[in-house]
Amino acid sequence: MKEYEGSKSSLVRLYFTAKMALNGLTSNLLRTFLTVLGILIGVASVVSLMGIGEGARRTVVEQFESLGKNVVIVKSNQPALNFEPEEYIELLDRVDGLEYATSIVNTETNIRWRRSRGEIEILGVNEQYPIIRDHELIDGNFFSSLHVKQRSPVAILGYNVAVSLLNGRSPVGQSMTIDGISYRIIGVLARKGNGKGEGIDNKVIIPYTSAMKIDGNRTVSEIWGKSDSPENAALSIVQLGRIYKRQLGIYDKDTDTGGEDGNEGGGEEPGIPIEEPIKEVGTAKPQPQSQNNPIFDNSDDLITVTSLNQLVKEADNANRVMTLLLGGIAAVSLLVGGLGIMNIMLVAVSERTSEIGVRRALGAKKYDLLIQFMLEALYVSIIGCIIGIAVGIYVINLFNRNGLDAVVSLQAVKISTVVALTSGLLFGVYPAYMASNLPPVEALNRK
Amino acid sequence: MDKVIKMDNIYKNYKLGQVNVEALKGINLEVEKGEFISIMGPSGSGKSTLLNLIGCLDKPTKGLYELDGNRVEKLNDYQLSEIRNNFLGFVFQSFNLLSSLNAIKNVEIPLIYRGIRKKVRKELCKEALEVVGLGDRMHHLPNQLSGGQQQRVAIARAIVGKPAVILADEPTGALDSKTGNDIMDIFQKLNKENNMTIVQVTHEEDIAKIGNRIIRLIDGYIQ
Numbered sequence: 320m321k322e323y324e325g326s327k328s329s330l331v332r333l334y335f336t337a338k339m340a341l342n343g344l345t346s347n348l349l350r351t352f353l354t355v356l357g358i359l360i361g362v363a364s365v366v367s368l369m370g371i372g373e374g375a376r377r378t379v380v381e382q383f384e385s386l387g388k389n390v391v392i393v394k395s396n397q398p399a400l401n402f403e404p405e406e407y408i409e410l411l412d413r414v415d416g417l418e419y420a421t422s423i424v425n426t427e428t429n430i431r432w433r434r435s436r437g438e439i440e441i442l443g444v445n446e447q448y449p450i451i452r453d454h455e456l457i458d459g460n461f462f463s464s465l466h467v468k469q470r471s472p473v474a475i476l477g478y479n480v481a482v483s484l485l486n487g488r489s490p491v492g493q494s495m496t497i498d499g500i501s502y503r504i505i506g507v508l509a510r511k512g513n514g515k516g517e518g519i520d521n522k523v524i525i526p527y528t529s530a531m532k533i534d535g536n537r538t539v540s541e542i543w544g545k546s547d548s549p550e551n552a553a554l555s556i557v558q559l560g561r562i563y564k565r566q567l568g569i570y571d572k573d574t575d576t577g578g579e580d581g582n583e584g585g586g587e588e589p590g591i592p593i594e595e596p597i598k599e600v601g602t603a604k605p606q607p608q609s610q611n612n613p614i615f616d617n618s619d620d621l622i623t624v625t626s627l628n629q630l631v632k633e634a635d636n637a638n639r640v641m642t643l644l645l646g647g648i649a650a651v652s653l654l655v656g657g658l659g660i661m662n663i664m665l666v667a668v669s670e671r672t673s674e675i676g677v678r679r680a681l682g683a684k685k686y687d688l689l690i691q692f693m694l695e696a697l698y699v700s701i702i703g704c705i706i707g708i709a710v711g712i713y714v715i716n717l718f719n720r721n722g723l724d725a726v727v728s729l730q731a732v733k734i735s736t737v738v739a740l741t742s743g744l745l746f747g748v749y750p751a752y753m754a755s756n757l758p759p760v761e762a763l764n765r766k
Numbered sequence: 767m768d769k770v771i772k773m774d775n776i777y778k779n780y781k782l783g784q785v786n787v788e789a790l791k792g793i794n795l796e797v798e799k800g801e802f803i804s805i806m807g808p809s810g811s812g813k814s815t816l817l818n819l820i821g822c823l824d825k826p827t828k829g830l831y832e833l834d835g836n837r838v839e840k841l842n843d844y845q846l847s848e849i850r851n852n853f854l855g856f857v858f859q860s861f862n863l864l865s866s867l868n869a870i871k872n873v874e875i876p877l878i879y880r881g882i883r884k885k886v887r888k889e890l891c892k893e894a895l896e897v898v899g900l901g902d903r904m905h906h907l908p909n910q911l912s913g914g915q916q917q918r919v920a921i922a923r924a925i926v927g928k929p930a931v932i933l934a935d936e937p938t939g940a941l942d943s944k945t946g947n948d949i950m951d952i953f954q955k956l957n958k959e960n961n962m963t964i965v966q967v968t969h970e971e972d973i974a975k976i977g978n979r980i981i982r983l984i985d986g987y988i989q
Binding site: 329677679763 | 847
């Protein structure tokens with residue numbers, strides 16, 4: 320043996336073992352294909368199902384983000400508790416974290432454009448609206464604070480409205496009649512997209528002072544503010560919450576007798592410390608307060624204060640859980656695929672018993688056989704994994720072509736790869752162990 | 767002369783279901799280099815068990831066994847694999863070639879487990895296949911070869927690593943008598959010309975006589 324010393328390499332046996340493992344696969348192609356199929360289906364379902372979940376998550380997040388970053392919303396759920404139109408100015412002054420704010424008036428009225436008439440949604444805001452909503456203009460300018468103060472008849476059009484008027488030409492400089500008064504169109508907002516920005520593309524934006532006149536109310540039910548950072552948004556929520564809790568201390572008594580009255584008084588002097596100030600006031604730390612939180616669905620709260628950041632986070636979390644759940648269900652099928660590998664490998668071992676014996680007689684060590692059968696199982700899961708990912712991506716494309724928002728999520732690819740390979744290894748271990756531990760004599764004699 | 771095989775008071779027991787079988791009861795056996803011995807005996811006499819022990823496929827229950835200067839009765843599985851790989855060549859009754867590999871690849875296997883590189887391997891395998899007269903069938907798959915040819919490939923596989931002993935378990939058992947004689951001619955040639963030590967198990971008297979010593983086993987004893 321010494322004479323070959325220089326021509327030896329430990330890679331020789333590993334290469335041979337790897338090749339023999341491949342031989343094992345090609346010796347029964349139908350069986351290999353079916354085993355691969357088990358893994359393939361598992362991986363493809365993880366990738367595509369998680370893709371759907373991830374797509375849904377992104378859609379929701381995008382919808383919220385289209386409403387602006389670090390936006391704080393104060394909303395009254397009872398007309399009696401509505402805010403004074405200029406209350407936002409006071410809030411800007413009293414709340415440290417708040418940079419911008421506007422009253423919001425949502426109403427609907429009839430408009431006339433040349434000879435056609437129609438109904439349209441009106442959004443009344445102040446001049447800070449584009450900053451608060453992170454909304455750009457594609458033509459003209461937004462109205463100024465002077466316009467707001469003077470209740471000027473100026474209008475900014477949502478993208479779809481603007482496009483529909485003059486077949487795509489800019490209507491800036493033209494006039495339209497809103498609720499019987501002629502408004503000058505001075506700007507057009509950039510497109511937000513379907514379902515985004517609360518349908519702003521289909522609205523007409525005018526100063527809230529003008530909108531209140533159309534609306535006929537003397538108060539507003541919603542104030543939107545903006546902070547320059549998520550931290551400040553959280554801080555603003557705490558401070559706003561404190562302010563309105565204190566106010567509600569008054570209203571708790573007054574709402575029973577006369578809503579209108581209390582409404583005005585509270586709006587003008589929200590700071591008056593009356594009777595029992597609420598205890599939680601002491602917690603000045605900006606932590607998300609769950610009781611202030613759900614503005615849109617929890618009408619039990621008289622006044623709700625929340626930030627879009629929180630809503631995004633909650634929606635995001637809920638969707639993430641759903642995505643993982645979908646992935647988890649699909650991963651179970653991957654495990655079943657792994658069991659298929661184990662099943663077939665056990666058959667392969669018992670079929671090749673005498674071959675195992677011959678190898679042992681010729682000098683194969685236990686680990687040579689262990690590696691050979693492990694590799695065989697691993698090949699199946701690798702092939703299944705690669706094709707499965709490809710199929711999953713194809714399925715996602717199919718979904719997308721049929722109107723579902725699905726995305727290829729890297730997380731899904733990672734999870735399915737890890738699960739597929741570990742299940743291949745895991746379920747390959749036992750058959751490989753069986754093969755390598757057969758006593759050579761027994762293996763040789765078995766037929 | 768060198769002793770290639772030295773067995774001293776070898777016992778082998780094994781369990782067959784519930785029954786404890788004493789297959790070998792104190793075997794003393796010495797084989798010298800260049801000997802060609804035949805082990806004979808009725809079925810159940812323990813000849814296969816003895817061959818497995820000589821082939822290091824199994825370990826004795828008791829006794830000493832020295833193979834070409836190596837004490838093997840206490841070795842572990844890993845070391846026994848190396849002994850088999852380096853010191854022994856096996857020829858089986860049913861050839862036992864790997865069906866997915868061609869002739870030369872089958873012959874290569876013992877060298878691969880030694881880790882010898884391809885170039886050297888090919889040379890040695892060609893040599894071995896030429897010795898058994900199959901130089902022209904190197905790239906045939908086992909199912910493209912006749913029984914005699916398959917057994918010759920198996921012999922080439924056994925001698926390619928220049929082992930200390932060639933073990934043959936009924937090498938002609940699956941062949942007709944003419945082909946069987948051809949195979950025995952090869953063994954004889956290897957023994958005479960290459961001075962190879964051969965131990966064969968057979969139940970045919972004619973075949974056994976080709977060797978230069980016959981060992982008869984009865985009930986686990988050497989007669």
